[in-house]
Amino acid sequence: MKTKLKKGSVVFIFIMLSNIVLMAQSNLDARTRSFDSDWRFKLDTISTGPEQLNYDVSDWRIVDLPHDWSVEDVSIQKEDSIVGPFFRNSSGTIFDGFTYGGIGWYRKSFDLRSEDVGKKLFIQFDGVYMNSKVWINGHYLGVHPYGYTPFNYELTPYLNTDGTKNVITVRVENTGKNSRWYAGSGIYRHVKLTAVDPLHIDIWGVNITTPEVNESLANVHLTTTITNGYVNAAGFVLHTEILDAKGKVVGKSKSKVNTSTYGKMEIRQEITIKSPLLWSAETPNLYTAKLNIIRKTEEVDNVSIPFGVRKIKIDAQNGLLVNGKSVLLKGGCIHHDNGPLGAISIKQAEERKVRLLKENGFNAIRISHNPPSEILLEVCDRLGMYVVDEAFDAWEKTKFIDDYHLYFKDCWERDLTSMILRDRNHPSVILWSIGNEIRERASERGLEITDMLAKKVKKLDSTRFVTEAVCDFWDARRTYNWEEHTPAIFDLLDIGGYNYMFKKYESDHKKYPNRIMLGTESYPAKSYENWTAVEENPYIIGDFVWTAMDYRGEAGIGVTSFISGKQKKIFVKWPWFNAFCGDLDFIGNKKPQSYYRDVVWDNSPMEMMVQKLSIPEGMKYYVSDWGWPDEQRSWSWPGSEGDTLLVRVYSKVENVKLELNGKVIDAQEIPDSSITAGFQLPYVPGTLVAKGYINGKEVASTTIKTVGKPVAIRLKADKSNVKANGNELFYVAVEIVDEEGNVVPYVNDIEVNYSIKGEGVLAGVGNGNPTDISSFQQLKKKVYQGKGLVILRSNSKKGRMILEASAEELGSDSITIQVQ
Template sequence: MNLSYSIFLLAIAFSVCACHGDTDRERTSFNADWQMMKGDFTVQTIGEAGEQLWEPVRLPHDWAISQRPVKGASMKNYGHYPLPGTYWYRKSFVLPEEDQDKLISLYFEGIMRDATIYLNGEQVGRWVYGYTSFPVNLLPYLKFGEGEVNELLVRLHLTKKFTRWYTGAGIYRDVWMIKTNPTHFVHDGVFITTPTVQNDYAIVNVETEISSAASFSGKGLVEAFILNSQDEVVAQGKRVADFRAGETISVEQELKVLKPNLWDIENPYLYKLVTKLKIDEMRVDELETNFGIRTFRFDANEGFFLNGRHVKIYGVNNHHDLGPLGTAFNLRAAERQLEILREMGCNAIRTSHNPSAPGLLDLCDRMGFLVMNELFDSWTIPKGVHDEGYTPKHWDDWWEKDLKTFVRRDRNHPSIIMWSSGNEIPEQRHEKLAQLSREITDEFHKYDPTRPVTAGFNLNKDAVENGFVDTVDVVGWNYATKFGDWYNDFRARPEFKDKPQIATETVSTQSSRGYYRFPYGEPNLNGPENQACSYVMRAPHYGLPPDMELMRQATSPSLAGEFIWTGFDYIGEPWPYEEDSTLSYYGLIDLCGFPKDIFYNYQSAWRPNYDMVHILPHWTWPGREGKLTPIHVFTNGDEAELFVNGKSHGKRRKGEGNTMVKSFSRHDAGSLAKFTNRMIWEDVIYEPGEVKVVAWKNGEKIAENAIHTAGEVARLQLTADRKKIRADYEDLSFITVDAVDDAGRFVPTFNGTLEFSVEGEGELVALGSGNPTDFTPMQGGSTYRAFNGKCLAIVRGIDGKPGSITVRVKGVPARITAEDVYSSVEVTGRKKTAPHSTQFESGEIIVTTEL
């Protein structure tokens, strides 16, 4: 069976247009000039809160990320951040008298969570789920005219046990004020599909919902124009519509695009749809919508196809925080994450386990990422003690509303290839609840019949026996490799021969960037430093090492691909060190965007034509002279040779047993060696100097790399991802601080405290290092400890003030305590590397801002 879908999508954006000839549809940012406070008040008693309790903020805003994590059992899943409580946001604004004939609403892209909105003392809206976007109609409580001040209050409440990870707290996504004519295009009411896509033409269907004013009945004209990337009209159409007072109608149009450029992960070509509404020759409303034309299908035998071409899905799961920024959405921060993932070879994102910010989907459209768009982490049955909020308390009243607004908001994005209804839902254990899964799938199809629905099943046998796999279009498996050759075994069953499969979560191994544990071969976890070993040869009980999953992916041709848990480390879920850590350890990339060793394992597999060699561990080990220090290499080559101080330690060839040897004795090393890009030399004795690896493919040299023993830190080297940014509140520059010796060699053992200063037309936004055990607040301070040679500073410009930003960093003398973090540990003897001196050259970098 083939699940075929021919669609194109849009990221909804409203343009300014003339209405009634003298007024405009407006969609303006409502992010500035807010105040917030945390306190257990009601709308009746909020006036008793002293003015000193209110602090000025600008949205998007995550209150919790600026706080110091507090160790406590009730908050360890949140990374010890003090999330629970009642929060208040307020904003005053004035509207001109000429707006009285407008419909005026606010559009909240995300409030965490259980939000109630008040205008001038009256409740105008409520939304429980913290991840879905929603509009709030401000009529009839608005005031108009000079001196008539409107007071907006937003109350949100986070219970003590409502999540399994860090969610942030606050109005953490954008807010928009939207003004329209009484007769107008309905919000998220445009739906575009392409039932026919061929090389010479594509048929584009546009369905548009229009709401008529209570006093208007009559005829109107709906015009549609499709523009290419050069803003040239390539198709157009018009249709007369009959309006009835106070009702909503739907108008359908069919347009034909000749020789369409297809949206693809390698060429994410976007068109623009301009939709105009006219009454009596007067333009009443106008929308602009970006979209893409493409086809895709899931095949039960051969996997996934995009525009007729087989594509293996190389995906990652990502939670919604943005590292040191917390959950406050920032477009540039999200773009940087995607850029780093693209460098690894990633082509797909699973929005685990909730709807993302609309801006992330816009980026995926523009940058060519596939998206598995997920709605819920749980349904009616709570997951342990962490579901005191939405599930099950609000499920019956809210799930259909959340699903509707979720699908209608996102259904036009070309990047989205499937919806996900849930993740590891406990309902899998109950046969009678399979009907609920079917109802949810049907509800998705009600609002979007063009895409398949999946869910991430982790109780594989229960999901099969209780009928859950029959309720979704594509079966999603979490950690199925732990059941052996599950993908092929499932495919071989006659009753499932037409059911496509995808691995919705895989691997789940843990590591700390630049940290290695000896003696070699000890488990990744449970060491005295609360860090996880970067050799990554072990996995939690529910997962398997990446090499094993890579083998299963390569030998399961019917599988569409995988989503690794996770792309980036995230805040919260610091298992197994819940008491002493704030971050997860699962990422291929650390919280600050610094790749871990496992990143290069996947780069060598997912980018087979990118010639590379990565060597681990680092080679700065004072005190380890003469001790066994195994070397691992990741390469896209099929053969590699290791040299230590010029002496060859022999070659390893892909497919031969000695590439994996006893380190993976739990598994079939011989079979594994055929599919992994990891090559191992276990018998290397440490001696300071140079480690070099040369790689070949098909007998030709393709790459080489060398690492060296570093000396004492001589200076701090600063590198900005972008040295020119916009002079506004949103754009950011991410500055990496590397400790280097007098020869410019990276010093991977440096963990000293650094002090940052910023001068000029900019400000310091956040600091971080990717160290899971560091409880220092990532915002609000000017000092932070490096972790294994690295630190990160994030700066931004000042809105409307172009100029330059000078960022300086220097070492801070500090006492060495038992809590100091080092890059290695001898398990048996608890031997630590020596601390570095703070007598070294400070670093400086200049970033310019422009309008």
């Protein structure tokens, strides 16, 4: 049944991205500083032995982190198979989006600061893809295979204290077929250096929970892990204050420790907040816990931890309750890349992504299929977005020959632990996922691993629920089937994650009435069916579409094309690099399925799309399971006059009437099982109007008009000023418009050239075309469906930055940004 309608040059190219001075990191305190700037980098296959530490690095490029060499142009190698940043003969081909991987080396020299003498120094990496090896002053610190989990090393025993510079060396190896999607290459997330007193709070050593929450008070529990490196030390005091968003102290505690115990210890504190401001996706209120260690009369350590006060409850009878209120998860799966910027995690890029998703109706994201960056979670906390935090895409059984299965047995515990310890204080994280479509999931060994992982999660964090994304794709290849073996999987989980199996909800519920279900992946074209199931059944707490936004890799899984009558499906080839299955395209513009979802989620009463119907003889129209018909919100089809077009109207009304240039073309009823009416009519330029009726009364309408010819370029910046700190990104939308300022949606082949003057540089260019393999780093790019994107970065000087865009026969436009 329908729900009730609601109204409502090469060197230059190489250095462009590398010169992005790192964005100001959040969560840096007095003991931690950014370690992102002035690294030396070389893409090479230098020997793996210790002799590489003595190489001359004078010809290595200077880069700032985060850095992803897979997004940079490698055409300097002059191979026919390389175009811009794309390598046709990559190991992963369409799966990694024709990524140029290889081996990269990073080197950084630094002085030991006077205030660091006598302290312990740790280097923290938030993410390095992949197989990183790290040395300090020639001493080997270790290897970290997984490309997505944070890790750290202590540098103290190997530091030069005689005034000689210290040298950090990092080797990164991204080789073989190791990922089903674009992973990027290099130190693509932030790096920090932390200097602490021998008596200090451990990295990720504060665990904050809110077991009792109501409108009157919140009982906040803090467990702090402290390391005492003094053999004969006096006692100390741990002071903890909780501050609200305005910096006002709303609660505090003091714990006096008289013991001089050497090593680690845990201190537990409880603080009550009166009339707390609760955190939810709709009201993302945050507090800060400020912890200080006082030894004698000296402050020897301090950390500040943002957190939210909220209470999560989930059961099959009431669904998901956040602070006692029912919440349905309007979810989207996302990969970790940021469009033209590649895999680098930068504050404003992550913030833009989350903001776009919220603006388009999403209140939840599933991080697929690996832990996210620390910055992404900080953004989700601040803007309000529920998060399913996922650990692995493979356990012991391989999906690709060089993937994580090679390391699982040795590394799973370390990687799972680091994810949870880093992320457990983020209120946005509501579920832990231990795997996605694991091949051995229902085997005896698979169940052992499920139990092992789930228990480890609960040991580290008992306040959240554990899920796993399960599918039936692999079952036909094995001796077991869904009905016999999946109950054993779900018995080990708090929530059953269903990938593409909404048809099993009802029958499974009859057998297992207390099972909580979650649509962890679903097809875009089935969003109405999936969401109806969520709305009607409390035991289904939400649905996550694959995907919320286009991404590099898994190229063409959302393809729409013509195929011969004998073909059953199409396998895309070069130059596809983009999955093309997102609600939003590669640069963040709405795609047809996003408009459809607006109706499904009652964010819009009616939307209308148009598709060409001409099919070559002997061919048929093909839309992949993750795809969408090749339609647009457009009534501008030059050259198609007289051709029959298909008009789809999406709405939850009872009847739809279609008018063209003031004349009624047709009227249709929309059945209860659908929200779609389809009309076929010859194309005549003009005005197309759809009107919707309930009980004979017009309750909704939408209009599309034919636009004029392209005559100009229009630039639109997302902000009017930026900080002169050398580290702020901003985004400029590029549009091809007609005389009246309408975007011309059929323009795909106009190349726009850019120039930048003043206090700024180019960070990247892009469009939504899934087959445009031109550079992301040159000052030119074609538009797609009349639109493009330029990403700029401010300098460290105050003044102005001017971006000018020009194209043949369209003149130019410019935009001025104040750098303050």
